[in-house]
Amino acid sequence: MLGNFTYSNPTKLYFGKDALDNLKTELKKYGNNVLLIYGGGSIIKTGLYDKVVKILHEAGKNVYEDAGVMPNPTVEKLYEGVKRARACNADLLLAVGGGSVIDYAKAVSVSVHCEEDPWDKYYLRFEEPTCRVVPVGSILTMVGTGSEMNGGAVITHPAQKLKIGHVFGDMVFPKFSILNPELTFTVPQYQMVAGIFDIMSHIMEQYFSGTDDSASDYIMEGLMRSLIHSSKIAVKNPTDYEARSNIMWVSTWALNTLVAKGKSTDWMVHMIGQSIGAYTDATHGMTLSAVSLPYYRYILKNGLHQFKKFACNVWNVNPDGKTDEAVALEGLALMEAWMKEIGLVLHSKELGVTEEMLDGIVKGTLIMDGGYKVLKPEDIRSILKESL
Ligand code: NZQ
Ligand code: ZN
Secondary structure (H helix, E strand, O other): OOOOOOOOOOOEEEEOOOHHHHHHHHHOOOOOEEEEEEOOOHHHHOOHHHHHHHHHHHOOOEEEEEOOOOOOOEHHHHHHHHHHHHHOOOOEEEEEEOHHHHHHHHHHHOOOOOOOOHHHHHHHOOOOOOOOOOOEEEEEOOOOOOHHHOOEEEEEEOOOOEEEEEEOOHHHOOOEEEEOHHHHOOOOHHHHHHHHHHHHHHHHHHHOOOOOOOHHHHHHHHHHHHHHHHHHHHHHOOOOHHHHHHHHHHHHHHOOOOOOOOOOOOOHHHHHHHHHHHHHOOOHHHHHHHHHHHHHHHHHHHHHHHHHHHHHHHHOOOOOOOOHHHHHHHHHHHHHHHHHHHOOOOOHHHHOOOHHHHHHHHHOOOOOOOOOOOOOHHHHHHHHHHHO
């Protein structure tokens, strides 16, 4: 039975090869000062930077820049971005990049007019903004996080060894997002497959909970099937538009709040993965791929019916004559084979995790209670040990 919920998603999406043409229309809705936010320079190499700046100038905007947003954006960079946005009195934060750039823009957006320290307020106390929020628009260049249509903004505090995501409400969602699958063709293979697993993980985090017959689960099974199918094509031919466009669209739906409606959700793989990220600065999707199989095998008996459903409906396992546990394990074995086929990291030591870090990673892992098993610190340690 679906529980009570409210569904609303305020982000306007423009999808397809011509999606950038809509930027001009969107810009009319905002004041003159645009802070263009981007990462380490991929958008300059691909020529996207020139195209966007030209559109901004043609629209008569004053263009200011905040470049160098790193993967896993840090709190120091956030402080810098807030200063830049204040200095130019930004009317719009235009994020051009992947999840890191868009997350960062959202974190800046809630901090520009806020007098308190944003790390303490949003990431340690999880408060909602009480100040004016500067609007964010995005042009997505790397697929995986769903940041283009959600309120998530993950920031890392390297000195405190914490990586924390705040999921903000409607007012922090991008006002518009421009999704052209062609812009993802140049994403390096390692990042592309990390993004693909991030998508898979977002869906699994919302799928592995509950015992009821939920329409959301059926939607998720379809999304996972499409993702698995397209991922195999994209790793062989990264410029296959059909595959890249399907992956992009699945990614947005995997984490734009829809599929979680009426369900509880797990998120323990993300909590462990984020803590690994705080210690290693590893690529987000790879931190998830390294811990997923040990985690799911660890909790399998607590949610056996759902793991069986996953095996049959997502991986086409034939259950005839097999125990539920055998079916469930076969599903995870097929997932492991797929993960190997597309080139994911399966061991956390490949990301720089060492035995000595484990206690700290356990300590930095937030424990959630929406999945099949509420983990204790010693459970997390066992899962991490297995992942090495
Ligand atoms: O910085 P540049 O030069 O642009 O290079 C980036 C970066 O090095 C590169 N890249 C992006 N688009 C490209 C490209 N290179 C060539 N061609 C292109 N078209 O890819 C690298 C990775 O980019 P990044 O934005 O870091 O990747 P991703 O989109 O995976 O974002 C990761 C961040 O999002 C957070 C993660 O924790 C991490 O901090 N997440 C955000 C979520 C949300 N908002 O809801 C949920 C996720 O679970 C996740 O936690
Ligand atoms: Zn993720």
